[in-house]
Amino acid sequence: MSNQAGSTLETPIKTYRIQGLTCAHCAATFEKNVKELSGVLDAKVNLGAAKITVEGQTTIEELERAGAFENIKIRDEKIKKIEKEPFWKQQENIKVYISVILLVISWFLGQQHGEDYIASTIGYAVSIIIGGYSLFITGLKNISKWKFDMNTLMTIAIIGAALIGEWGEGATVVILFAISEVLERFSLDKARHSIEVLMDISPKEALIRRGDEEMLVLVENIQVGDIMIVKPGQKVAMDGIVIKGVSTINQAAITGESVPVAKTIDDEVFAGTLNEEGLLEVKVTKTVEDTTLAKIIHLVEEAQAEKAPSQVFVDRFAKYYTPAIILLALIIAIIPPLLVGDWSKWIYEGLAVLVVGCPCALVVSTPVAVVTAIGNAARNGVLIKGGAFLEEAGALKVIAFDKTGTLTKGIPTVTDVIAYHVNDNEALKLAAAIEKSSHHPLAAAIVKKAEEVGTDFQSVRLKDFQSLTGKGLKAKVEDQWYFIGSPSLFSEMHQFMKNDIEEAITKLQKEGKTVMIFGTSADVLAIFAVADEVRATSSGIIKELHQMGIEETVMLTGDNQHSAEVIGNVVGVSVTKAELLPEDKLAYIKKLRQHEQKVAMVGDGVNDAPALAAASVGFAMGGAGTDTALETADIALMSDDLSKLPYTIQLGRRTLSIIKQNITFALALKLIALLLVIPGWLTLWIAIFADMGATLMVTLNSMRLLKNS
Incomplete structure (x- = not known):
């Protein structure tokens, strides 16, 4: 170098x-x-x-x-x-067809004129050269460098078979080995196809408006700030923000969601998604190299290069396994004939051991499974950053969830309006008129509720707006002071409240809701209850995880204990930990890992980064369009819900299971074949069929991961 x-x-x-x-x-x-x-x-x-x-x-x-x-x-x-040409037409496979034809012709000649017939022998020799030319070149180079791998084994076995006169079996070994390589190439092509599909889903050009002119522009030449026009039925070519129009977008390629998502002004859209209904004008926010789709493709390809723990084990094992097979073959070829004679028979057995010991099936047992599984996950809106994290997901015992934005929607919503002396809409109108000047999340919830019910709160004229630090707000409307804030604010003003109002406040607080009071200095006019709504899918997902065998689910939150326990009971988690700072969450994850080796942390990828990093595997939700989620998580769930979490764990388990099956099957089949040496029953035919059969079975077994179930 x-x-x-x-x-x-x-x-x-x-x-x-x-x-x-x-x-x-x-x-x-x-x-x-x-x-x-x-x-x-x-x-x-x-x-x-x-x-x-x-x-x-x-x-x-x-x-x-x-x-x-x-x-x-x-x-x-x-x-x-x-x-590329169709697989069966590819140049690498043509030599296999020619070798097979020569082998069949030579076999028929041998049957008619005897195995020693010169034309038959020549036919076998030509079949060996055509089918094994590249194999021999590599194998002979390896032998000269004392480097032992599958090419070395096969080269020694085939040359040895020719030297002891087994031309037909030597030719068969070459062809069957070539066929096993074709199968390996086919399986890798199938695994790569999932990424090639992702590469092709985004258009190569887009309709762009610059000034008053509309033009088709190659995506490489589109600039940030360009206005992209996306017609109904067209795919979005670049990431951007909708500046005009309303439509529904099929985001399955990015998030795995099958249900189209409504998009309107200020909503984000992604390259490779399909515009189903309306005409959209989109302001481009990223270059073609930086789109969410481009990042997904890049991260998946990088993930496929990362070796899983089982693959590292197999590679290390194969490093010692191949020389051991060569040593065993030498012992079989030399020791028995020294004791009982018959050199030809035992050299033949030694060559058969070389063939059956070829580590093809063992070498492909893990990488094909991992590459296939990661590609499958990418198609389903789950970005797994490496085989190690896939295996970790399959072995999880405990899953910890951040509450806000993960188990809940992360957006405070008005859940209850209880009005006194005025109707609900009038109370909302006046309260929203005051709250619109505040930037507090709870104020935003009141304003949003007023907009939803159609109150004209914008027309209300306020005088002397004031913020009461830590307690609430007050403002004058038509010479009347109105207050909105915590129950403690009204307790101070009124000294005491009516029993029915106090009972209503207590009941709402026990339900885990934040209570806000609206009224005057003399009367309570309304009670508003605000809560961060639990996602509709959360309880079902938690139940499914428990049914799958996850031993413990934990909810971590900075909320007060009472509210946290209410939400924890609703979603059905095993343990609820409340009033936690980020460093407390990190400490708790570390504590869990001391007792349970395989612990996951699920969050939004923005907060709780230390806890995500400390877990065995960190899941970030809402990866689509969120660079932080893509960067901090080991696994990113591209859609903003938990529906893909059980799928990912199940995929990890299936991958682990298939890898174990592959390794066990590959070694067991070779062991059985090697045991046939003891009675002297192992032939080159049996050896190559054992090797090719193991490779074929391992490959086909790994390809099962292309399916979702």
Whole structure:
């Protein structure tokens, strides 16, 4: 690897797309070759996303030469992807078809003229060369460097089979190994397809109005502040804010929500979503590289490059497993014939051990499952930042929830209006006229309620508006002073209140609501109860989590104990912790982790960042359009509700289960095949079918994660 002193800060880092990357071993070889290029300081291949990030100076031509062993093609990340031929037509597969045809012809010739027939042997030899050319080149290079991997094993086995005269079985081994590589490439292509779909959902151009002129502009040339016109039935090309029009937008591609969302002036829209009804004018707020969709694609691709704990284990295991298989094959080929003779038979058995010991199935057991699951989650509005977090989600025992904005809507709402001496609307009209001058969230709730019922509070003329610090507000309307504030404000003015009013206040407070009193210095005219409404889905989600086997659910809030317990009982959490500062929430998460290793924290991604970071896995809600959520969370639920939480946990469990099944099946099948050596029953046919069968089963089992259930 080239090391160039100085200019570290100025070293360019560039990402390229790769076409033709077929397996984990090929990716490692390609990465190593690129690192050895002159001018390259470092390189990292992302197999799942088919990308390479290069630090240093190089060219596409040099990169393609580094990948010539696999006929790898490179393109700039920003260039539109090359349309690939159908899988069965791809060049890599044609050599397999030719080899199969030659194998079948040679087998028929051998059946008719005997296995020693020269034309049959030549046919097998040509089949081996065509089908295994690239395998032999890599394998022989590895042998010369004392590097042992699956290519080394297969090369030794095939050459050995030819040397002892087993041409037909050698050719069969080559073809079946090539078929297993085709299956691995097919499974990776299917897993990558989920990201390619995301890349294609956003339009490549948009109708933009600049001044009085409307024009179609490529998204790369659209600037922040441009006005984008989105007609009914069209997809939104860029993130922005609606400045004119009303419509419904299908946001499934971003949030996973199947129900369209109403959009009007000042609402945010995202690139890749579908405008269903009205004409919208949208002010562009982000460049094409910074849209929410672009960030999702980038983060998912980065996540696919992160190794899950099980994959790290498999890689470490394979590092020792392959040399051990070679040693075992040597022992089988040498020790028995020294004791009982028959070198040809035991060398054959040793070659069969090399084939059956090929770690193909083991190597693909984890990455294909993880890449497939992360792609599935992205399509369903869940952004998982790596295989490690996917596995953590599958092993969760305790889930802690922030209350405001997570279990509740986070917006105070007037739930009760009890009027005395005046009707409800008149009380709301006067109260809203006073509260409109306040910036307090509770004041906003009163104003919003007045707007909803249609009172004309804007027409009310106020005189001498005053704020009573910590207690409320007062203002004069038509020479009458009106007050609105806490019950304590009116207790001070009236010394005592009527029993029915005190009972109403007490009842509302026991329900966990904040009470506000409106009236004059002489009378109470109305009681307003304000509460942060519980999300309609919260209790159902908590119940579902308990049914799934989550042992404990905890609600963490800064609210007073009484209100917190009311909401905790409504949603059905196991434990409620109230009156907590952010540092208290962090301490509680740490305490939980001391007793329960797998603890999740669910929040809005803006507050409680320390608690999110301290948990085994942090879930941020409402990731769509919220950069903070995308940055702070391990897993971002793109829609602003909890409906995807059980889905994510279930996906994590299914992925963990499938990885365990894959590893167990791959090792068990090889062990059974290896045991056939003892009676001398292991043949090259059985060995290659055991290896290919394990690879096929592991791949197909991983592909089950493409489905949502």
